[in-house]
Amino acid sequence: MKMNNSNSSKRWTKYREEMCSAFPSAFSDDRDSLSKSIAKAIEHLNKLRPCDGGPAYLGQNPALTIDFDKVKEIEMADTMSSSEQVIAQTSELFEGLPNWGHPLTMCNVIPQANTASIIAAIMSEIFSPNILEGEYAWNVHRAELESGGMLANLVGWEAKHAGCIYTYGGSGCWTYHVKYALTRVLPDSRYSGVRTDAKVLCSQQAHYTMLNSTDWMGLGMNNIIRIKTDPDTNVMDLQDLEAVLTSLQASNIPVASVVCTMGTTDANAVDPVAGVRKLLDRYPNASPYGKALLYCDAVTSWSWLAFRKYDFAKNPLQFSEALLPFIEANYRALEAMKYADAIGFDFHKAGFTPYASSCFLYRNADEFENLLKRPGSAYLQPRSPYNPLDYTLEVSRAATGALAGWATLKYFGYEGFQAIMGGILENQYYLRNLLHENASTVCVNPDDYSLVTLFRVYPEGVMAHQQYQRELSDPACKDQLLANNKLTMDVGNKLYEWYRGGNKVNGKYTPYMSFSTGFRVTEYNRDASDPEAMVFALKIYPMNVHLTHEIMQHAVDCVIAARNEVLGVK
Numbered sequence: 001m002k003m004n005n006s007n008s009s010k011r012w013t014k015y016r017e018e019m020c021s022a023f024p025s026a027f028s029d030d031r032d033s034l035s036k037s038i039a040k041a042i043e044h045l046n047k048l049r050p051c052d053g054g055p056a057y058l059g060q061n062p063a064l065t066i067d068f069d070k071v072k073e074i075e076m077a078d079t080m081s082s083s084e085q086v087i088a089q090t091s092e093l094f095e096g097l098p099n100w101g102h103p104l105t106m107c108n109v110i111p112q113a114n115t116a117s118i119i120a121a122i123m124s125e126i127f128s129p130n131i132l133e134g135e136y137a138w139n140v141h142r143a144e145l146e147s148g149g150m151l152a153n154l155v156g157w158e159a160k161h162a163g164c165i166y167t168y169g170g171s172g173c174w175t176y177h178v179k180y181a182l183t184r185v186l187p188d189s190r191y192s193g194v195r196t197d198a199k200v201l202c203s204q205q206a207h208y209t210m211l212n213s214t215d216w217m218g219l220g221m222n223n224i225i226r227i228k229t230d231p232d233t234n235v236m237d238l239q240d241l242e243a244v245l246t247s248l249q250a251s252n253i254p255v256a257s258v259v260c261t262m263g264t265t266d267a268n269a270v271d272p273v274a275g276v277r278k279l280l281d282r283y284p285n286a287s288p289y290g291k292a293l294l295y296c297d298a299v300t301s302w303s304w305l306a307f308r309k310y311d312f313a314k315n316p317l318q319f320s321e322a323l324l325p326f327i328e329a330n331y332r333a334l335e336a337m338k339y340a341d342a343i344g345f346d347f348h349k350a351g352f353t354p355y356a357s358s359c360f361l362y363r364n365a366d367e368f369e370n371l372l373k374r375p376g377s378a379y380l381q382p383r384s385p386y387n388p389l390d391y392t393l394e395v396s397r398a399a400t401g402a403l404a405g406w407a408t409l410k411y412f413g414y415e416g417f418q419a420i421m422g423g424i425l426e427n428q429y430y431l432r433n434l435l436h437e438n439a440s441t442v443c444v445n446p447d448d449y450s451l452v453t454l455f456r457v458y459p460e461g462v463m464a465h466q467q468y469q470r471e472l473s474d475p476a477c478k479d480q481l482l483a484n485n486k487l488t489m490d491v492g493n494k495l496y497e498w499y500r501g502g503n504k505v506n507g508k509y510t511p512y513m514s515f516s517t518g519f520r521v522t523e524y525n526r527d528a529s530d531p532e533a534m535v536f537a538l539k540i541y542p543m544n545v546h547l548t549h550e551i552m553q554h555a556v557d558c559v560i561a562a563r564n565e566v567l568g569v570k
């Protein structure tokens, strides 16, 4: 259609003309501005990357520059801006952000995303498939359907009967599980609301997102029952679970679900799924209540499952012999997830994928999808057999997470996951040897080889190992425990201050680490009745593929330097 000539000089048409170059072209022609704009954006972002050996944040200014009192006193401009300007302004927002790809970044289970997954996510933003239903997703739906298949096979479920939904986080997965459980156990709840205090059982170590999920699903946070954990291993105590199930059954209170946490962020506690399954079968809900759900919160740890195909005797990827039992143990701990009804996976944790790419996987797609089915919409017609909008929490769903997760599975394959996860342990092995050789440091999670090394640093001359044993077991040493907890926290804060301040130790920038103010209780405080008798620890997560042994050594040197500064020792 030709534009009306009488319009062409009007102001609004000028804006429209400008917009034509600020929207991607529909056609493959050289009028397209998108690839140039992307190149420009990457150029801006690249300027934020430090040069080799630079600090672990982006840009030049590590300070937080938001004026929180005034930040909201802003209005849209009266006139139009340009894409170039907005792209430049957007890149400015990244100034000072932690650089997750930096080898000195080791603060949490926050990995740098792999390139294939970043590009897959960007592609999703360019053509906006909407994975709510077939018509708007078309073949992009393969990303979600094939992720479900690949993950089900990874768990050991029959892939063709399983299904998955990409959603907004590990907390989204938790929330999906609560909904699934309530719908199964309280069949009227979808229409009449949740009118029965069904219980969600999870361990004392379960993630705090249990509060979000039970609150937002209308069950109520008071309907969570915390099952005791073993003070040494942090694992759910099956005896306590049985006692709780017995008493609930005696009072005819239904269990909505039992949640097994498969790897907590700090302690890597993995709950005994097979034992939980047995107990759930032994203590079923009485009629009219449905069968309780067994959910595994595996969001941090799931990638160890890739070792299901590893030949530990032949060790084809040639991991250090000393690490093989730990790798195998990490995998074996997850193997029993095959007994679960549903599992949560975060690709943005040990999946090396951008946010938000969490995947809620269920074993029985027929059951889940029919239980939660709603009548379709008048304005959407089913154009494909796959229309998740009929049962998802969300309506429109970006394909970003599904494409990013799928791309990651396609990129790594079994061996890629084995190499990246095993490599984390190789760096940790080196780090732990350094901590062992240094008399004033002690690793406090030596039996646990997952993604984190927790350790304490003591004043020069203190034999850290012995001192820690005393603090852990002897109530008479509580003063020393508290003093050294404080030292741990001060060193952790000093290291954060150095990282943010762009300080250097031995001529090099310092690591971005973190610390825990209570990763476990002391042995004489097993019931956690004393809130003070907790063990603080410094934390290192060597997630980064760019990490080297030299950087592990530097991290330990920086911890010692920070301790000396805190204690005023030269």
Ligand SMILES: *Cc1c(COP(=O)(O)O)cnc(C)c1O
Pocket (backbone or CB within 6 Å): 168, 169, 170, 171, 172, 207, 209, 261, 263, 264, 265, 297, 299, 300, 346, 358
């Ligand atoms: C991180 C985490 C969550 C929450 O996941 P988000 O992706 O941050 O929403 C839940 N459970 C466990 C065990 C976690 O580590």
